[in-house]
Amino acid sequence: MKLLAIDCSARLCAACVYDADARKELGREVLDLGKGHAEHLMGVIEAAMKAGGLAFADLGAVSVSVGPGSFTGVRVGVSAARGLALALNVPAIGVSTLEALAAEARVLNGPCTVLAALDGGRGEIQAAVYDDVGAILFVPAVIDLARATLLATEYDAALAGTAAEMIAGSLSGRDNSVGPLGSTADIGVYARLAAGKEPGERPKPLYLREPDAKPQAGFVLPRSG
Incomplete structure (x- = not known):
């Protein structure tokens, strides 16, 4: 099975294609954006597919990072993965x-x-x-x-x-191994994890806290009637 993995949970906008049977990554594209994942994600996916020599019809699953991470980035990635999976009639698999x-x-x-x-x-x-x-x-x-x-x-x-x-x-006297130190893992890790999962419920964002930006109640118009 060929699998597409997507990660927009942090600064990176990343995608790779992975052969689950051969346990081999076929191609990837990674941009360090900070913001603007929505504008660049489809181009990143297309570049990864091209690098892997695959067409969308070759895919057997789509996986995506569900967070925690950037509220906007996670939402962009999950929406894209679910949309592609629906269009291709393949499972969508979430990885935290x-x-x-x-x-x-x-x-x-x-x-x-x-x-x-x-x-x-x-x-x-x-x-x-x-x-x-x-x-x-x-x-x-x-x-x-x-x-x-x-x-x-x-x-x-x-x-x-x-x-x-x-x-x-804060660990006095203990020597715990440390690393990696990033806000997300390498995109190939997401692909390998997804390849080992059984498809289940459609992925949804994993939000562990409320977003910083909230609606301003003072601008909400009262309902009539």
């Missing part, structure tokens, strides 16, 4: 950012339990814990540094994500 970071940490450090943690600002950390084969031990949640430190100690976990160094600094 935390799950992918933990998988990348196991590639770097060998089999291990991983606390994947993203710095959400305002003292918030978005985190989850996965065991040495990727099974979830602590479900994704918003926690504080004290709780993250306890989790790292309790599970003797390697640390991954943008909050990894912060957590490592």
Whole structure:
């Protein structure tokens, strides 16, 4: 089966095509945008498909990062993946950012339990814990540094994500492996994880906290009647 993986959860706008049977990446395209994923995603997908020598009709599944991450980027990626999957009549498969970071940490450090943690600002950390084969031990949640430190100690976990160094600094006398340190994993990690999943419900964004931008109630017109 050939699979298309998409990630817009952070600064990167990334796509790759992957041969699940051969366990081989066929082509990729990655842009470091910061913003503007909606304007560039289809071009990135087309470039990855071209690099892999594939047509859309060759795809057996579409996968996407569901977050946590950028509210706008995650929404753009999930919408595109669901739209492509519907048009091609193939499954859409969601992979969380935390799950992918933990998988990348196991590639770097060998089999291990991983606390994947993203710095959400305002003292918030978005985190989850996965065991040495990727099974979830602590479900994704918003926690504080004290709780993250306890989790790292309790599970003797390697640390991954943008909050990894912060957590490592609070671990007195412990030497937990640290890395990767990014806000998302390599796009190939998403593809490999998706290839090992059974299709289930359609992917939807994983939002662990409310967006910073909220409607201004003062501008809402009262309903009549």
